[in-house]
Amino acid sequence: MATMHTRSTARLMMAPAVVSLLLWMAVPLGMTIWFSLLRYNLLMPGMEEWTGFTNYRYFLTDPAFFTAIANTLLMVGGVLLISVGGGIALALLLDQAFFGQGIVRLLVIAPFFVMPTVSALVWKNMFMNPVYGLFAMVARFFGLEPVDWFAEVPLFSIIMIVAWQWLPFATLILLTALQSLDEEQKEAAEMDGAGPLSRFIYIVLPHLSRAITVVILIQTIFLLSIFAEILVTTNGGPGLQSTTLTYLVYVQALLQFDVGSASAGGIIAVILANIVAIFLMRIVGKNLDA
């Protein structure tokens, strides 16, 4: 159907999107790679010099780097565990018949639309404040010692906040996938005498597997870049206890002005994200053919 004429028109129509994205990606990424090989500090302008892989060596041998990687993995893993596990349970629940389904669905999805700085500060102050926060009040009501969340368990507190934001997303997608499950298949299994548990394991879970994979991959991409929640609650502290890779690069670049090692950290983050991205692309690509 595509003639020579329409083909060149099509190319022209695609050009702005392709060219601008190419520039957006290639130019800064190339600069990051270049900077990562230089000794480059904004406080010492004009002193830039080639250092090869020194920045990488510095970054990779810095204990802060390993703490940041461990924190990043803990945070991404923790949020995934809560949001996917909770999401499956919630999706199964919301798929049942009950009164006010539409409204409950709206209530559940709501946290996803709250801007990150708002949810982080609302949780930090009104819920997790060790004196006036609701959690502290509830703890005292039961005669327990209130927890000073961001001092005692900073990373866990951030995981809770981020999981609250992403649980709705997982729930909504898994619920959508669940609703496309053939009702007759479930009935047939039921007639054959399969109990609720074996129906879940042999019919529901395999049906959800692709949606679960998609949720995990997409969330991982977004979670690797979590920034605002850390900035407004703990600033990465106390010490380095809640510093992730993204936050560490930010500190190196915009607070310590060490462009060289920040760039090396950025490139390492890119490599880590790419490992996840490859799997996601494969799934999406398969779907395009179908």
Add this chain to the structure above:
Amino acid sequence: MARAVSTRRKWITTIVAWTIGLALFFPILWTFLTSFKTEGEAIATPPSLMFFNWTLENYVEVQARSNYLKYFSNSIIIAVGSTIVGLLIAVPAAWAMAFSPTKRTKEILLWMLSTKMLPAVGVLVPIYLLFRDAGLLDSRIGLVGVLTMVNLPIIVWMLYTYFREIPGEILEAARMDGASLAKEIVYVLTPMALPGIASTMLLNIILAWNEAFWTLNLTASSAAPLTAFIAAYSSPEGLFWAKLSAASTLAVAPILIMGWFSQRQLIRGLTFGAVK
């Protein structure tokens, strides 16, 4: 629905589901309620859910103290601006890919998606330095540009999945009936494409409104949107919960309502069509 659900079971499910739903929604409800309290009532023990003296003074004060409207309009300009620019670039591209696909269409789509997976910190340093040298730091136009590029892959993808559902035969039929290209676009294509474009626009405004990496790192004051305004409450002085709540309510409410209307499109846009 072939199976009859027992009434008792339905009631139990109703109670459980509502409890969980309200628990997840509670922080938002609590923020909303606190915004109408005085600062003293906001930290009172025990806290009051409904029975306090409702007041609007926090809303007045948030505006008076910090020119809230400036941040609000920055948010609107940045979110809507980046969405419109994004659509202008993406509509033709998605159109071409949906209606005259070539062997490379799939590759291009996947490549666009891959740019979305580039972590922001990977390009933070050069973007920051380029913006500094070009005088674009803390400028709305700079942020519009960045957010356009950040969300462009999602816009192209969403539009592509919508456009692909428009049957090509309709175009041919219109052509056979002697419609000119202009007429074809105005009378046939636009009406069929509008719903898809509208929901893409909605989702993208939500994403841009809540974006909090670039908006925090590239603005200081004059171009700062609400994400940055709220972040300023992280190092407060004195009692501020009621004011924080008022500012938060205003920042979240419009987007929450838009989000509720577009939850279906959200799935399509954020899973790149992998879950329907």
